[in-house]
Amino acid sequence: MEKFETVTGTAVPLMQNTIDTDQIIPAVFLKRITKTGYEDGLFNLWRQEPDFVLNDPAYADGQVLFVGPDFGVGSSREHAVWALRDYGFRAVFSPRFGDIFRGNAGKQGLLTGVIPEDVVQRIWEAILEQPGIDATVDLHARTVTVGEITAVFEIDDYTRWRLLEGLDDIGLTLRDEDAITAYEARRPSWLPTTIPARTAD
């Protein structure tokens, strides 16, 4: 995973709340078996509308997204994170995220920061005054800056540390393999196993 320390890039105002992962990437794009190349799926239905924000040339190379509350609710599809990442987004700011989406983002190096709704609205206004303006995200300081506005965002310490270090979760967990083995030795024998397979017939 790529390390995330400081990122500066085009700020995009997506002035909507409740953006579910079906909107971020429709199910038809989930049939692929690769892990990259999902940029065409990002907001695919909305991008067919001429006035959608990413169709404005000022925002076409967006890297930092500012959205209303409840971003990434619904389906667990990690493709939503891959699509944002493949398009070029490095960070998303919202007053509230869907839990699964937020967890997925943290594992793919996409920063999700929580900032209050009134701050999102002020940032939207600032961007609309200067379309194409950059946002600067400083993960060490936990701040995002757009023009005159600097906001402190919330992110949990553990995710922040992993993003800063670019750490792989599986590698971290396998350092505790002895604890896993010890736990397995304590599990009751009546717990279900899928093998050998049993069916009703």
Place this chain on the structure above:
Amino acid sequence: MPETAGAAAPRTLAEKIWDAHVVKKGEQGEPDLIYIDLHLVHEVTSPQAFDGLRQAGRGLRRLDLTIATEDHNTPTLAIDRPIADPTSRAQIDALRENAEEFGVRIHSLGDKEQGIVHVVGPQLGLTMPGVTVVCGDSHTSTHGAFGAMAFGIGTSEVEHVMATQTLPLKPFKTMAVTVDGTLREGVTAKDIILAVIAKIGIGGAQGHVIEYRGSAIRALGMDGRMTICNMSIEAGARAGMVAPDETTFEYVKGRPHAPQGADWDAAVAYWRTLPTDDGAEFDAEVVLDADALEPFVTWGTNPGQGVSLADAVPDPAHLIDPVEKSSAERALEYMDLAPGTRMKDIAVDAVFMGSCTNSRLEDLRAFASVIKGRKKAEGVRVMVVPGSARVRLEAEAEGIDKIVEAFGGEWRFAGCSMCLGMNPDQLAPGERCASTSNRNFEGRQGKGGRTHLVSPLVAAATAIRGTLSSPWDLDAPEPVEEHA
């Protein structure tokens, strides 16, 4: 796993299961490492995880705690022929090849145990009280109906569970949703959960695991409890649960993978310790009155935008919050509905009876009980999709297939089908559907399709009248001349 007794503080069901699965307690803001008892796999969210394993030279740590089936892409017609859509076929082929290569048990199309992953786990007796269950699918919350801790995960986590059988997780907050009283005839589990979501909103339970409690929940069978837990994610929750009781034990007992003999007794003795202790505190509490509930239906494009079927489409002008207001306006535009329209005046083009929310035998029985001996409304397409191949067989043994066909409906093979339209079962642009599924998002059931979420009973009555209806709106059936 069973905890040693002590004078510990009272705990909730969720906290007990969590505590029993801590492999390593996190320190200084680190997550806990949680053991996973059952990992369910399907074709959509697994190929990249298998790839990751291959690249790292890893295998699955516990093949005996892993099971795969095919559901999202599978056709519901002509399942003996090659899948026509090449991308769907490639994804299913990838799952079959991965299962073969890594040694994962798989139930493929054509197998009696194939079906929606959340129907298959319980029917095999793999889902049981007190266990942790994950799957790369948000509706994994379904399994919480057994008093299990079950939640959806992303593909990176799927790979993590495959490699380690654990997940690093921060403890969830707890929420009690108490539903006391008695449901009137015609009001079902689906109406409870739609009303809960409308009440607390789609973000209302964010970060929480919900425990559903109260006399109305206890009175439900397992299929109804699964319907409710299934849609916990639609209220933003990570998981939903119901404490195990005799209803749960009765359901699990005798299933293929249920414990037997002395193991059964040991398991039940443990399961009886799981319900929330008196005096345990929840981080949030919500109360709903079952007596007052009516059949419920959504009008908008998120599952929180719902009203009683007897009500009308709300007017966004009455909403104070500017973001909610604009969201409601956008929803009404997409749904092509005017404020003040009576829900019962809304005509539909299609009725979809299926999905992991409502495709089990009890759901099909409820639907069949309303349509039996009747004909569907002219011009309405009615699709009935059992949740698994086994549910389909069980329904056929009761003659439900014949009732559906005599009604004018289509009796299909098992899968996720039109809940999300990854297979050919989709709405055409502008088509309106009464659906027993779980999401009314824009384009969910097909680009431009419009979805109203309903219970199986409402789906059946709507299929008869052609407009959103409940069994309360039906005239007494005509005398049946020939029995289906």
